[in-house]
Every structure is written in C-alpha cells, then in structure tokens.
Amino acid sequence: MQSYMTLGNYACAKPMMRLHSDARTRSGQDGFSLVEAMISVLVVAVIVVAAMHTVGGSQAAQLKSAQRDLALMLAEDLMDEIMLGQYEEPVDPPNFGRESGESGSRRDLWDDVDDYDGWSASPPEHRDGTAIPNADSFTRQVEIVFLDPNDLVNTVVTDQGIKRVRVTVKHGDRALVTLTAVRTLAWKDPQTSN
Secondary structure (H helix, E strand, O other): OEEEEEEOOEEEEEEOOOOOOOOOOOOOOOOOOHHHHHHHHHHHHHHHHHHHHHHHHHHHHHHHHHHHHHHHHHHHHHHHHHHOOEOOOOOOOOOOOOOOOOOOOOHHHOOEHHHHOOOEEOOOEOOOOOEOOOOOOEEEEEEEEEEEOOEEEEEEOOOOOEEEEEEEEEEOOEEEEEEEEEEEOOOOOOOOOO
8 A cells, every 4th residue: 555645746655664563573473482491491400400419418518517526426425434534553453454354345344544445336335335326327446555755656565654545436437536635644533632
C-alpha cells in the first residue's frame, strides 16, 4: 500500500513504513532452544557437584578435628596419670618396669612411672581396666626411657635420675597425638614429702 504526499502541484508516492518489534524474527520461537536448556542444566550440575564436594570436605575435616580432639584428651589423661606416680618403686628395691603384683591390665596397682613402660591398650581403658566409651577405634601406647642428664635427646641404659615419658594415641594405624614429658628423681611428690 502506498501513501501519497503532495508537494505543491506534485503528488509523489512514498512507501509506507511498517513497524516491526524485531527486524529479525525467530520464526515463531519465544522460549529456550534445546541447546540452551542443556547448557543451563550442565552449568547447574557443575555448581551442585562443586557445592557437594565442598560440604563433603567440610564434614571430613570436622571428623578429623573431632578425632584429634579425642586423641589429645586420651593422651593428656594418661600422661597426667603417669606423671602423678612416683619416680621409682617406693617400697621394693627399684626395678625398671612392673614389679611383682603389678602385672596385668589394671593400672590402679601401678605406683611408679616406669610401670607404664611398654603398656598399650585398644580400646583405651580407665585406670581400673574398664573401657573408655566412644574410643573403640583408638589405641594408647606408652614408652619410658632413661635420659642422659647432660643431653636430654640421648637415651641411656642406666638410671641417671631422668626418665622420658612418651604417650602416643593412634586411630587405626595413624598416630594422631604424641605427648612427651620428662620426669626427674629430684621431683618430690607433695603428698608424700614432709
């Protein structure tokens, strides 16, 4: 359809302009194409997998932290128990290790530091031999050695007044905590000294 415009005595034809909302039509498509939908699903899936991996890693880290905390508590508890004992056998002639009547797993009869040498328990036990709850997969081990008083790194075979106490707590085969303390003959138990 043509419209006419007059200019003075002349009439000229002017093409009528049509207005379109989009010069390039999409041949009737108003939504996403299948390719666009697949790409969107792929992007969302990658984001969900990354988020789940982060959550899983966080939970694994929390579990390891809880295991380390429990291992530290078990090690500190046993180290305190050992360090409260006498340096050497208070009654019988001193003998490294357990004396007569101190064998077995009940530690309530042990009265000096070196009675604990070589002791190990899995699951960990209280001093009276009962199992510590919620610690079934842990193991506690003790090592006692004599130290050279002039060089606390070197071990010696004879007693020179210094013992190193080492408590290790493992979860499975992996050592989580190792505590080390030094006990000397010069230390006096405030409960027995006058």
